[in-house]
Amino acid sequence: MYTVGCRFTMEGACSVMRDIIAARFLLLKKNAVSLIIWLLAPLLITILFLSTVHTVQDDFRVPVGVVLEEETPSTNELYEAMEQSSFVTVSLLSEREAIRQVQQHELDSAFVIKEGYEEQIQEGNRRDLLESYYSDRSFAYNSVKEMIVSIIQQETGRIKAANTVIALERELNGTSNWTEQEIIAKSRQIQAEEDLLNNEFRYMGEAPADESGLIEWNPWMIWAFAAMLFTIFLFDWVIKEQNASVNIRIPFTKVKFSVYMLINLAFYIILLVLVDLITYACFYLLYEEEVSLLTLLSYRMMTCILAFLIVTIVRKAYLSYILAITLTITLVILSGALLPLGALTINSSWIHLINPVSRFLSGEWTIEWLIICIIGMGIWYVREERKYA
Missing domain, CATH: 3.40.190 (D-Maltodextrin-Binding Protein; domain 2)
Known part of the structure; x- marks a missing residue:
């Protein structure tokens, strides 16, 4: 009897999950054009940006x-x-x-x-x-x-x-x-x-600069910032689901609101990972640049969970857009991608820790921020469970 009960429970859970995903697909079909734009925007912006940079550099020669x-x-x-x-x-x-x-x-x-x-x-x-x-x-x-x-x-x-x-x-x-x-x-x-014409200057006690650790002007760097920006834009669905007129239907369904949101979050993570694999193939074919798939996966999971938490806290679409732009510009500055950090590079270890993009740009797993985001998801889940208890 216990085995049969477990089987029915699992079948019921799978049925609920299928229904939620099917409902999400129906919602996305109404906004298919905007969804495709948000999904492909990081890839297209990276290709357009690098093409423009190469053209401008050639024009200045x-x-x-x-x-x-x-x-x-x-x-x-x-x-x-x-x-x-x-x-x-x-x-x-x-x-x-x-x-x-x-x-x-x-x-x-x-x-x-x-x-x-x-x-x-x-x-x-x-x-x-x-x-x-x-x-x-x-x-x-x-x-x-x-x-x-x-x-x-x-x-x-x-x-x-x-x-x-x-x-x-x-x-x-x-x-x-x-x-x-x-x-x-x-x-x-x-x-x-x-190399007698080049001299390296550094402060006393500072380790010599490691050229391999410098952030290079490569497609994955541009993509990382664009992916952070447009992932937050894409997650405005969280605000719509938290709307009172939509949220009122949750008590009459078979699933809790927190579980419903987690299933949708998992759906978007899988969708974005599939798009990232297309991006990986494009960058390899166009620029012969590649990155570890595990590094890419950890960064994608971190950006999705971080975007989910940010939009959950903000609760207003226009504020989330402003915050996304501000956050992206701040990360670009902290990464030294456009402007050198100058004296801040002396204590670059703390910048490396507070910058969620830094690990990915160095070719490493985004472990610290992924753990922080998972802890944040745990706190959010407990609060939602208490709210609907």
Whole structure:
């Protein structure tokens, strides 16, 4: 008899759950368009934002033309060094085409690397190596010219140093027998390893900065803030369910109000997790960026429960929207995503604790805030049970 009773109880519970979910689907069908917008908004905003950022960054690069009268290792190295600059966009053109584009203001300026460039570099001669074309609208011409001159000076300095080392080797009757190219390659290796132009400053007692821990400009960072914002927007259904005209029907149903709300919360968590899996696939295909699925799941559960608690406390739709925007902006500032925190980074451990997005951005499970939210749900459940007891 006990087994049969338990079976009927479980069947009844499943029936009630199915009825609640079916009722929720009927409500969502009336607002299907707005629901789809709220669900896909974080993904769409992230893609649009990154596309805009990349376009703006490309627009701020100065278009420069380069003409090679001869192709030698030295001219190719100069061209590659210019290409590596984040300041310019370099195009390899013929001299006639380069002049035409400068005249039509398609290029800021053009530089012709003249024939005999490598021989003059080897001799240490830095005069008459280049010929340039520019117009009255070439606002970045002087800056680009100085950049190219600095690259040439660096190369001639290496060659001069190599010749000096070889001369000293011969004078001292050394046995190393280094060639000029080996010395130049070694100088480049030392420059890359030592990174003499970059210095790191920190306060006494502060640990050295860990580059791997820095928040990078990646799609998951944008998505995390957008997901927090639109999850709170989406959870305005809690306010509607707490409305007196709607809430009055609960005493006449087979399920308690607290259980009814928990089933709906679980429904939205599952729905949002499915959308997050689509987001995961899109980010991997578009940007080759991925995150641990457990990290993503813990963050999604935390945002849903946090949104539920916030909307439950606020009880007014427009106030929840204002609070959502304020909270998101605060989290962006605390995360240092747009502006550096300056001196606050000294005590960044407490910022890491109070910021619910910080764990996710670091690729870790959102454990602390998830536990806090679960405790908050427990308090809410006890209060609701007492209210309807």
